[in-house]
Amino acid sequence: MATSQWWQKAVIYQIYPKSFNDSNGDGIGDLPGITAKLDYLKELGIDAIWISPIYTSPQVDSGYDISDYRVIDPRFGTNADLYHLIDEAHARGIKVIMDLVANHTSDQHVWFQQSRQSRDNYFSDFYIWRDPQPDGSAPSNWGSYFGGSAWEYEPLRQQYYLHYFAKEQPDLNWENPLVRTAVYDLMRFWKAHGVDGWRMDVISGISKFTDFPDYPTPNGEQFVVGDLHANGPRLHEFLQEMNREVLAPFDMMSVGEAPGSTARNARQFVDQTRQELNMVFTFDHMDIDADPMAPFPQKFHSLAFDLVKLKQSLSEWQNSLFNHGWNTLYFENHDQPRVISRWGNDGQYRYQSATAFATVLHGLQGTPYVFEGEEIGMTNAHNFTLADYNDIEVTNTAKMLGTTVMGLTATELLAAAQQISRDNARTPMQWDNSANAGFTTGQPWLKINSNFPTINVATDRQQTQSVFNYYQQLIALRHDAEWLTAGEYQLLLSNDPQLFAYTRTYAGQVWLIVANLSPEIVATTALQAVLGEQKITQLLLQNYPERQRLDAPLQPYEALIAKLG
Template identity: 50%
Template sequence: MTKENIKWWQKAVVYQIYPRSFQDSNNDGIGDLKGVEQHLDYVKKLGADVIWLNPVYNSPNKDNGYDISDYQSINPEFGDMAQFDHLLAEAHERGLKIVMDLVVNHSSDQHKWFIESRSSKDNDKRDFYIWRDPVDGHEPNNWGSFFSGPAWKFDEKTGQYYLHLFAEGQPDLNWANPKMRETIWNMMNWWVDKGIDGFRMDVISLISKPDGLPDGKVPKGDIYGNSNRAVANGPHVHEYLQEMRNKVLNNADMMTVGEASGVDIENAKEYASNDGKELNMVFQFEHVELDGNPDPALGKWYDQRVSLPKLKENLSKWQYELDGKAWNSLYWNNHDQPRAVSRYGSDKPEFRVVSAKMVGTLLHFMQGTPYIYQGEEIGMTNAYNLGWDDFNDIEILNAREYLVNKDHLIDDDTLLRYVHYKGRDNARTPMQWTAGKNAGFTDGTPWLKMNDNFGEINVEEALADKDSVFYYYQKLIQLRHELPIITTGHYQLLDPEDEEVYTYKRIGDDEELLVINNFTESEQSRDYGVPANAEILISNYPDDQGTTLRPFEAKVYRYKN
């Protein structure tokens, strides 16, 4: 890749908005589209190019909008279609693009398609979903739901099971049915005609189920990995995505990113190939699954940090393997992951700001498109003040139901500790705008309890402090826009076994960047032979002490090679 043929989305930075938690404009405690519109200038000030909106469609909210009952209407909690159209126009007026969440592995069980499908075996929508007879009086296979328990639900009316890889209220669509796919293409083109700028595709790697729906090759106790290993990257997934490209995505200059659960390097090279046959990029999960529990029955639930050499090895693999072949997405956190500063940096008051900057530096100088999750740019932390009565997330509540109450695999206190480290509600607590009532999110009662540190961590405070995390992220984005080497340069890892410091180079035709990140609370000493004529591009400390690295210090040198 040369700087001449860089695509717009390869230089872009994406700001993810979880509308329910962003800004409430009518004081019902739930964020909404008008609330998003109120802060477009804030996103523009940060420097982001694209807003990814989590689902705003009609939904009974079994999984906070990822169970869609109507793909072409807005959930009244968020507003209406006229307000969406206004938001889109206002974003475009500011040069901001909007990418919509596309959730088409499954729908809600309240969607009219599923209501028809379950009405009788001969309904013309029956085959829009995946129905199977019982086997020896039990589920058709051993697949487990990602949200705990079996992935099949028995339906008394027709005497068959339907597949739901997620919640019971999220039946899987049958992508083997061409009529179903055609219906999806029509819906997507309806949004394209509205002028949206792309799609983030939820669990898109799961849409092609293996022929015959065989048992997964893992123990039944592995309730989180079971379906992932059995279903991800199925036999027809690339065929379906190439059809989507031809029927929809080529109709406009779209940005596409697929959430690809279970993807590996070789699959990613197909999904996100530079030939443009399928998607622009994928979200892979390997780096955020490195700190899972060694007991497969407990899945993701754990509170031990990943070792730095393991993290380096994984991130570097994706940098090396996709270079020149496919495109990376870069992220630490999102609505499904805990807060980056708490997981990879330190949320201790004395280290929070400097470590949030370090974590951002490491990611934003890699090759790929960076994603910033709302609040990351001010260093929002995990919400340790939430207890069992406060959680809203179905994944957390189901984990407690199965792991603690039914299977007795873990006790309540241990699971709560793990949830405080890994739970999704850490990221979903409302955005912290001010130190005032409910952090300026709402004058009503917030739908999810606030993180109680909003008095110290909020946007108002960040914008008033020239050394805040916000302005550091602003500079990271500005550098990406200005320096082609951040987009096109080759990646080279230094000292892979170093357990305290993560250092890598970006190598261009006539210059190099040296990116140094101390992952510890203690001072380190490292000599990388930095050339005398090197300039510091960015650093989270005000001065350069050469080979001495202070706690969580990050700095980037630029020099001719």
């Protein structure tokens, strides 16, 4: 496929605004705080920022429950603050990507407040309503991603409404053309104010299997989340309409969060001939440590890191989308814990681990996404108690558990949360070693990671081994090297449990990306055997000094990018 779009050579930086930088001392990050750090982001070298939801919201699900799409939540500032941020970002050559949450709204949105009143007003069919079963129970056994039923009874209408997430997040009815028109109008509104593109929250869920058949329950489950929650029958029709109405006419970048998608069916989203989305976020590689046989809540029953599975997943997406679409590249975001704590080593080899995982990711074909703090090697918050968590997945599970339910004790839930909870990524950005990590002069909305005195932007940038500096080099390479954009991918040593090695080939030349993703010293004998007569002719990047050849063992979490000849 053509590789001439700006986002194909770009690196995009995700900002979780509550936790990025607080300018007014109220303990919550805000838009002026982001504007104040644009020079920092420019120096890092990123091309665009993706800002998680900043619209008016009751914050039941951290802003993903929107009550007014066109008004900035006062917690974050004003519309004028956002317009100023966009102008300042553009002045620095940085594009601005906003979050589009179009699968659901807040139950406080005026659309829902009207819809719940009756079955015959303008907004009645903006949401998905169904009658109770004869015994008064929910229309089906569909479950919510946050636990419990996906159906909530509304006495005013004497009907149930559907909510894939919290009961305060009713799902929109995309079968209603008025809903689609309203969504496209709000997208045009933000384009008129300078927004360059969209990250689309759970976009694969907007089309429903409207008969909502019961899922089978072989283990006696009361509520089930299954395959029918995503990729409904009209999904691609809706996305093609969105492309015609908004994305193509206004040249807006699009990346969709697509749970339930595979490397094969992702082509339906991103093949340029279909005119839908530019990219989708895959979950395949982020689920390699999920235990499919675990009891609910499965998320808190993690398996050990399996590098072979990670290589299989990432390679499948690389190979499937090559010349058929474009990949997103990420290990961290607002919904994922810190990768070096989850799969790497956030202690003795924190620098090496952070840069090794970055190397294997940024060497792939696709657009890399860097989550705030990833560029300095921030870690999970090992100092949290259950009472410290704000993440609704943890708090809801804690309420259901009491002390022991569903195979977890409170102690086990805490250990699991410290490993996998979304709050591990949402702890405030660690700017320096002053009070509250330089994030705020007030009381932070979420507890600060206790390691901020040693892990922070100011300290990292003074180190000989600087994660920030390494990311700068990776990003610069992404901008300059056409082989990173267009080169063919080939996995090496697919079954090696410690080495992630692959080549990128372009215009008759070959580059090697290799990382030892283990805390052990690993021989390179097998790698040399695969490469044969090919030797390193140029080292482009390495996280250990003084390596010029491949015949020496790889040190713990050692990584390099080299040209072969």
